[in-house]
Amino acid sequence: MNKLNEFLGGRILNLKVLESDEVKHLLAIGSELKPGFFRKDQQDYCRRCLSKISDDSDYCRNCLNMGKITRDDQLIISSTETNFEFQERPMKWEGRLTQLQNKVSHELINAFKAHKDHLVWAVTGAGKTEMTFPLISEVIRSGKRIALCSPRVDVCVELFPRIKSAFPETTIGLYHGKSKEPYQITQIMIATTHQLIRFEKAFDVLIIDEVDSYPLAGNQMLQDAITKAVKDNGNIYYLSATPPKILLDKVEKKQLGISKLYQRFHGHPLPEPKCHLLYKSTNFLGVNPIIYLRIKKMLTNKQRFMMFFPNIPQMLQFENVIIKKFPKLKLISVSSKDDKRLEKVKSFRESEVQAIFTTTILERGVTFKNIIVIVIDADATEFSKTALIQIAGRAGRAADSYDDEVHFYYQNYNKQIKNACAEIKYLNWCAKNV
Ligand SMILES: [Zn+2]
Incomplete structure (x- = not known):
């Protein structure tokens, strides 16, 4: 049972990999039992990755590398009830935002308060990460949970020490396909977008960096994983220097807020090739x-x-x-x-x-x-x-x-x-x- 922390926080777990006392405990604290497949419009779907199950198959092929889910499997979706230690001033970063960065940073906090999804279109080298610090601080102060995700492992690995030094007293985990650390419930999770497949309604806030990059761009399973991993009243931020058309169309239709930053943090133009x-x-x-x-x-x-x-x-x-x-x-x-x-x-x-x-x-x-x-x-x-x-x-x-x-x-x-x-x-x- 000492492994319980590895299961909590909106994780989607296959019943058959758990011990019976673990199941008992998880159910007692509000986790839910769900069938491995669900049916919609005469079609079976996988509960974990939301992919269609092909007619001739009894298991989901799309998320097979995270463990097999068959038609007869039961899943436990663990409780997202969490109690993080209150911090009055979680952010220890002492750098300064420029006036333009500051404006975007305020827009991000407003979107959080209004529970609205938001796109940040900032040129390369604009200092996107630092602009999210005040938002992350606000989320932590509110006792909520946040995940920072990127499709690229390298981006996650580079992000981790920066977030750790800006928020030294907050629990932070780094997860990707190559990491050996077992998952633990933490207030900040840094992970590849792939890892979100394992979660349902788990995060109050999701920040998706490099949203236009491979393998996220054009990958429906990963897009679905993002919307599935956020809580009903949570919100998603998309960050990009080269946002995809699909997001810009949503901005046009007012389904998504937008902040634009054309200037690099040092105020000089982008080098022209x-x-x-x-x-x-x-x-x-x-x-x-x-x-x-x-x-x-x-x-x-x-x-x-x-x-x-x-x-x-x-x-x-x-x-x-x-x-x-x-x-x-x-x-x-x-x-x-x-x-x-x-x-x-x-x-x-x-x-x-x-x-x-x-x-x-x-x-x-x-x-x-x-x-x-x-x-x-x-x-x-x-x-x-x-x-x-x-x-x-x-x-x-x-x-x-x-x-x-x-x-x-x-x-x-x-x-x-x-x-x-x-x-x-x-x-x-x-x-x-x-
Ligand atoms: Zn699946």
Whole structure:
């Protein structure tokens, strides 16, 4: 029974994995027993992930990796009754918000008080996280429970120490597919959006960061998990530098509030990408001479840089050539398939290496100082308009290197490149004029 904390707080649990005394206790404190499937419009659905059950199946295939749920299973949805210790001033962060950040921050608190869902459209490097601190503080003071979620593990991992140091006396848990810590009920939960599948009406407030990013964008199961995990009178915040149309449409229909922030926290504009048309392919003569000269110049100037590639094989092949041509260049590469990714990113952050080669895995959620950002084959299909805007947003994030350069290399000046550059220009115009 000492595992009880691992079950509480709106968790969806399969009866068959629990001991009988645990079940007894959970039911005694207000947990509910529900069938594993429910029926709507002549169709079976899974109670945990809300996916349709295909006719020929007796179990849910969609959330199978969280444990099998069959037609005959019973689920316990644990009670969300919680009592967190009262804190008069939970926030210990001593930084200052700019006037514009402060305005957004007030709008977030108003949405909380009105129980209204809200979108924050803030350019890359606007300081989204800090703007949510006063809201988080207000939620904690009210004795309520909040989850901060992102589709990307890296974003969650990077967020955790920042929240921990801003709210040192509040209970905080970090959960994602790779974490080994068992779940515990905490007042703040930081987790990947996937983890929300395990909850029902569990949180008073949900903040979903990077709402337009993979794998959340276009994934109905994850979208449903978000709305299912929030309490009936709770509210959801969506944060993005590149919000999806579906949310902007909701704003239009007044179903969703909106705050816009066009200015970076340091007040300087977004770096606008410089576009370079290549007449030959990237690997022409091993390395296209135009790219070769760029790397040579950066090596001479000891300039640190990030180089983005459309896919892993292309990145690795290019890395091999570069290592041979520039034996003095200290270089690492990372991708989604790299187990050492988090450590490698850290070594780049700490300036142990001069260059990092990467795929779109590092297009967002990471901040480095004083770097040139380069996109190789910016016309590849893997680089959507959104990805290019996010990648360009890695540059100029620090007040003392606000004008970092961004370079796009390509053979076809396509719609994505054109639209990404136009949108960055437009956002800079808005920062000055709106
Ligand atoms: Zn399911």
